[in-house]
Amino acid sequence: MLERQALPPACDDLHSEYTRRQANHERALARWERVDRRVADARLIVFVAALALAFFVYRLGRPSAVWLAAPGAAFVALLLVHEPIRLRARRANRAIDFYKRGLARMEDRWAGGGVQGLNFLDLEHPYAADLDLFGPGSLFERLCTARTRAGEEALASWLLAPATPEVIAARHQAVDELRPRLDLREDLELLGADVRAGLDPVVLAEWGNAPRVFPDRSIHVATLTLSILGVSSVIGWLFFDTGLLPMFFMLAVEGTFAMWLAKRVKHVVAAVDERGHDLVLLSGLLERLEREPLETPLLLSLRKALETEGRPASKQIQRLARLIHLLDCRNNQFFAPFAAVMLWGTQLAMAIDAWRAESGPAIGRWLAAVGDFEALSALAAYAAENPGDPFPxxxxxxxxxxxxxxxxxxxxxxxxxxxxxxxxxxxxxxxxxxxxxxxxxxxxxxxxxxxxxxxxxxxxxxxxxxxxxxxxxxxxxxxxxxxxxxxxxxxxxxxxxxxxxxxxxxxxxxxxxxxxxxxxxxxxxxxxxxxxxxxxxxxxxxxxxxxxxxxxxxxxxxxxxxxxxxxxxxxxxxxxxxxxxxxxxxxxxxxxxxxxxxxxxxxx
Structure with a gap:
């Protein structure tokens, strides 16, 4: 009789846990979809009621915005609660997909449903194509659960070149620690779902290491000074009867100064629009990794790499996110005149450039750490789903x-x-x-x-x-x-x-x-x-x-x-x-x- 691989009991336990969690998320999705439909119906009812009330008030001959305050407030409230409900529904849907893929792997139905990694395939490599490392039904597709490009690149690099015995031993310890952490793997899946498409580790690292656009401190001081003088001239004209001439003079000086720096400001803004928003997507993933309790030396060293001068990477990226949000405020049509007087775009461009000078060199290290975390998590998922497969x-x-x-x-x-x-x-x-x-x-x-x-x-x-x-x-x-x-x-x-x-x-x-x-x-x-x-x-x-x-x-x-x-x-x-x-x-x-x-x- 031929000897064939048998399924260990632990594999059945994890299969049952995947099935249970998938069912829980399916119930949650159905619940959030019901709430979503009810909120949508409520918005429609409030809108129709507001129209009816407006018509009734108009027929009474007593038009007043006060009558619409209540339905208007209700409509705004429903708008505010609707998006979080949709986010929860999308999160539940992603979790369902996560466990479906896990069950497919455990039931040997995984081929064609994962990341194939064809971009890593080098036909001149001494074994990559021969051993089906990449492509449909490949080893990479079987192993890869990474949600960032950095994670995919880390796992691919590990498959394409042997590690030293010391590194292998450290990875064994880390994989063994991560093996039971199903909650962590689910969170990495959900938090990284929006990251894969946009985040390019090489481009982001190059952006972080690029030379400063505003290295001269005196320009920062001049910008702040002109902003204060410009605001003061407007306040003087409005409240202290200083006249239009001082205000027009200061606005002309500010305009000339802004035009002188416009090319550099545009460079910073364009770069942060292309790179910074991608990096902000990563902050939630980083925050989840930073708070995970870890013990093995390799995992601790990776979390240490997510710090710069003792500050977590997620907090530093959140600071960048606030700067980007403030920069985007200049596009608001009501705030735009005030932003022009305060040299808002110039000052925020300088602040973003200063952030990049301080934290940018660490971006490559952050992304490498995230990539290694995800590669280890992928191996841990394989170890958990195949408990009969030993470490060599x-x-x-x-x-x-x-x-x-x-x-x-x-x-x-x-x-x-x-x-x-x-x-x-x-x-x-x-x-x-x-x-x-x-x-x-x-x-x-x-x-x-x-x-x-x-x-x-x-x-x-x-x-x-x-x-x-x-x-x-x-x-x-x-x-x-x-x-x-x-x-x-x-x-x-x-x-x-x-x-x-x-x-x-x-x-x-x-x-x-x-x-x-x-x-x-x-x-x-x-x-x-x-x-x-x-x-x-x-x-x-x-x-x-x-x-x-x-x-x-x-x-x-x-x-x-x-x-x-x-x-x-x-x-x-x-x-x-x-x-x-x-x-x-x-x-x-x-x-x-x-x-x-x-x-x-x-x-x-």
Whole structure:
């Protein structure tokens, strides 16, 4: 009987909690929608009543605004309460979506419903495309729950490059602490819902680090002085009979001064309109992270990064939000004349520029901390939803990959057949033979994905994994390119050269070579494969090479005891190919190609 992954009891508990919370939010949404409809109906009734009252008063011949005071006040009150109700309804709807996605992940219905991260896919990367890290149904889509671009970028960077053992250990502690914090993950989802579209970490950091527009203190003093004199001249004209001439003179001076600074003011205002409003969206998310009780060193260091001179980032951004609000007041048609006299726009532009000089250099650090928080929260969500997936043991004193009960996290758990794989020690390479569709490539991907997850700090889909820090190189999705004028064989040997170069680096290589050199004849293929494999092994690499060409399995004889032949079996039954997807020792003894050709009706 085949061994398949079983669902642990803790997974059922979390599934029940997701279902319960989703139902609670659905009831809340229905309640707020009912209240919303009633408030909307009440507004309509009040409006109609006001019209009727106005008509009645007009017919009585006693028109007065006093009669409309009560319905007017009621209408304004209903307007004020309506928006908070809608906000609560939207929040409940977002929470429902959050738990729906969580249930979809736990029920293996997640593919196509998450963030695919295609913008992070580099086809020249040594393993990103080969291991399906990004795109529809990818590892990134399975893991990513981040609501900010900074969080997406942090998680993607962790998948694209291995961390050091010290960093991995710190992430394990942090993920373990965050694993039960479902309330925090829900709040991050709700508070970050409006942030993803607009917030660009690189652009915001560049804005924060840009040179000051108003570095000269004397300009600040001159602006404040002219503002006071301008206001004084208007007050003098209105209340002290100083005449129009002093007022016109001061307004002319202020106008000239404002025109002199207009270009710089416009620059500050345009920049804050583009960047500042995006940053303000982040303040609620920051405030939630700042008040979360944390214990592990990595999480504490991230929260420390959200402070500047002891002041929380959320408070500093709220100060910017107040400045932006005051700046926007100048657009009010009633306040605009007073704003002109007080040089309101100039003074607020200078205040915003001063805020940016003080707090701007920390923006990049804030966003990086938020990104790491969200990446850790994503791994914590995976750990909570997959309690049977353990943290790997990271080994630093030997080159090894030892997996027991290894499966692929992108396959449905109940359909996932697991295998044991050991590399390092006596065996450094496995030559995997087998027919088409027998499971060779899936094994390579399982090994590669587990390595990527392990070295990112995540739990892995295995009963146990013992692994050294490894650089990964793979050739599972090498494609030809019409635009670049590359055949598949040329693209493959180019990738193999890249992998060979990686093997010369400071981190031992884990190579995953699928159907190596299949684009050439068997003679050249065997010679080339044996030479490449020997060179990789001599440089301390470990890995696997797959083939359905039985002649290529003979390279083991020329490489000595460091390599071992294994295979996947199949058999033809009732007109269909049957596979057990289990790895067996030795070389496969037959091929299914002719049987498959006949099964589809080819006369062979």
């Amino acid at each position: 043991e990271i080994v630093v004193d030997q080159v090894c990959y030892e997996a027991e009960g290894l499966g692929h996290p992108l396959l449905p758990r109940l359909d996932c057949v697991v295998n044991d794989v050991t590399l390092g020690g006596e065996i450094h390479a496995l030559v995997v033979s087998g027919s088409n569709m027998s499971g060779k490539s899936t094994l390579l991907r399982s090994i590669g994905v587990s390595t990527v997850m392990a070295l990112a700090g995540s739990p892995v889909r295995a009963k146990r994994l013992r692994i050294a820090p490894l650089a990964v190189g793979a050739t599972l999705r090498v494609q030809d390119s019409l635009q670049a004028g590359k055949s598949r064989f040329y693209a493959e040997i180019t990738r193999v050269r890249q992998i060979v170069d990686v093997s010369r680096g400071p981190i031992p290589l884990l190579f995953l070579l699928d159907e190596l050199f299949s684009g050439t004849n068997s003679h050249d293929r065997r010679i080339g494969a044996e030479a490449v494999l020997r060179g990789l092994l001599e440089r301390g690499s470990i890995g696997l090479i797959t083939t359905h060409d039985l002649a290529l399995a003979d390279v083991v004889a020329g490489l000595g005891p460091r390599t071992l032949n294994v295979h996947f079996e199949d058999h033809f039954e009732d007109g269909r190919m049957r596979f057990d997807y289990r790895m067996h020792p030795g070389v496969v003894q037959h091929s299914n190609a002719l049987a498959l050709m006949r099964a589809v009706g080819l006369d062979v």
